[in-house]
Amino acid sequence: MTIKFVNLGCKVNLHETEQLRKACYEAGFSLVEENEKADLVVINSCTVTHMSDRKSRQQISRAKRDGSKVVVMGCYVDIHEEIDADLLIPNEEKDEALAKILELVAHETWNQTGYTYDKTRAFLKVQDGCNQFCSYCIIPYARGRAKSYPYEQIKQEVVELLEHGFKEIVLTGINLSSFGKEWDESLGHLLTALKEVIGETRLRLGSLEPHVITEDFLRRTQEIPGFCPQFHLSLQSGSETVLKRMNRHYTPGEYKEKVDLIREVYPHAAITTDVIVGFPEETEEEFRETLAFVEEIAFSHMHIFSYSPRQGTPAARRIDLHPEVKKRRNRELHDLAAKLKEEYLDGFVGKEVEVLFEQDSRGLTREYIQVFSEEEKPENTIETLVVKERKKEELRV
Ligand code: SF4
Incomplete structure (x- = not known):
């Protein structure tokens, strides 16, 4: 069964989504990217502003339109009523999210393939x-x-x-x-x-x-x-x-x-x-x-x-x-x-910075400044390099 995760809101949500994604993968779900259709869509929602509310609603209707089963968890569930979803998980039940999702799909057919994801x-x-x-x-x-x-x-x-x-x-x-x-x-x-x-x-x-x-x-x-x-x-x-x-x-x-x-x-x-x-x-x-x-x-x-x-x-x-x-x-x-x-x-031009490279030879310094290297840099490596120039909001090394 394919599953995808949509994360909205803060870093805490992001962390929880990553944990649940990993748990679902280990439980045998096939993970698919956000722009693909999935049998099951899990939306970790946010309600901190009106914009967050709107995004949460849009994601729910998009998933419904795609014919997916929809799970909504987090702050939007705590604050709003009448959410059109197959499963609602309020914040206080997030620890049981995997068990609830497994219960929801207990009678569906399983496909045991998937892919791992990595991040720095x-x-x-x-x-x-x-x-x-x-x-x-x-x-x-x-x-x-x-x-x-x-x-x-x-x-x-x-x-x-x-x-x-x-x-x-x-x-x-x-x-x-x-x-x-x-x-x-x-x-x-x-x-x-x-x-x-x-x-x-x-x-x-x-x-x-x-x-x-x-x-x-x-x-x-x-x-x-x-x-x-x-x-x-x-x-x-x-x-x-x-x-x-x-x-x-x-x-x-x-x-x-x-x-x-x-x-x-x-x-x-x-x-x-x-x-x-x-x-x-x-x-x-x-x-x-x-x-x-x-x-x-x-x-x-x-x-x-x-x-x-x-x-x-x-x-x-x-x-x-x-x-x-x-x-x-x-x-x-x-x-x-x-x-x-x-x-x-x-103030960093001409100085050394320590960069943790992510994708496409781009990375972040310890100060969280975006850096681009003209020389190709492998993902998930750290290097100390001299800053040559600033281009808009990015440093070039
Ligand atoms: S009440 Fe809200 S804005 Fe204020 S510290 Fe707590 S989480 Fe942050």
Whole structure:
């Protein structure tokens, strides 16, 4: 029986999809590519924005049109009712996804062929849920309370990923920065626990909240030889008043202190972030504060989202801005982000970078900068090379 997976949303979903894909392959399913028809389509859905909702709906109808059996799992299932699918798996039942899928197809005919897939980078989920309740976010309602996975389980998974030949491991979580809180520990303690198993393999962290950055945390990162100095520090707004309305518990000044701490230890670190523009009632002045702050920090890469209300969240009860205003602010911030990124990349010309090559002689540095080599480079190899020039948002070696 053929099966295909459609992943939507965050890195946590991506990791879960990869795990389930592997489990289904091992259970005898034939994997097919996303653009091919399959007997069974598994959609790991997302509901973080209206766009994600729309994509989830589109994927469900496409699979139905193709005559496939449809399994929808994840956040979209938790939030919406009346989904036209053969099997629905909410977040809290994801651990039983394979058993449920096998039950669904118990009476179908099996075809035991398939293919394996390989990648250079593995996403390892170490934490789920969030207790933070940012006023615009539906995730704490959809994913539930924060929960860290046990050290032994994570270490074991790292060992297995290394045995599979992955050259980089990315630790992810819904709120990765809350790792270990249940035991009065922290993400830093996890890094120390991984020291003995990770060896020289590259280790990257998913999205972080500013509070996790401390001298102790940075010291622990320095003890990992393959640590990648890319800090995706969630900002959301550079205006103190907007941050308050967002129920984010820091000021721009406190955020800046964290960035300064990072740069003392890693002067060329990539500081990347997410920003929401057009949050309800955001004034022009507040938006200008964000622009000025973004420029002050000089982010190396930014994900910019225009605010869209999520029903059931406190922010959805506030006055939404006109779409044109959001669009203009989004464009303005994009332009600034592109300029800052180019300036950051220019700083690498003539310097050495360590590249993990993926497909077509393209790869990523430890700072998560896209690199292209004119000389052919085999997949899944690491090389240290000198940067010749920057072409748009890519470095050439
Ligand atoms: S930290 Fe805020 S934005 Fe992130 S998942 Fe938790 S509530 Fe949502």
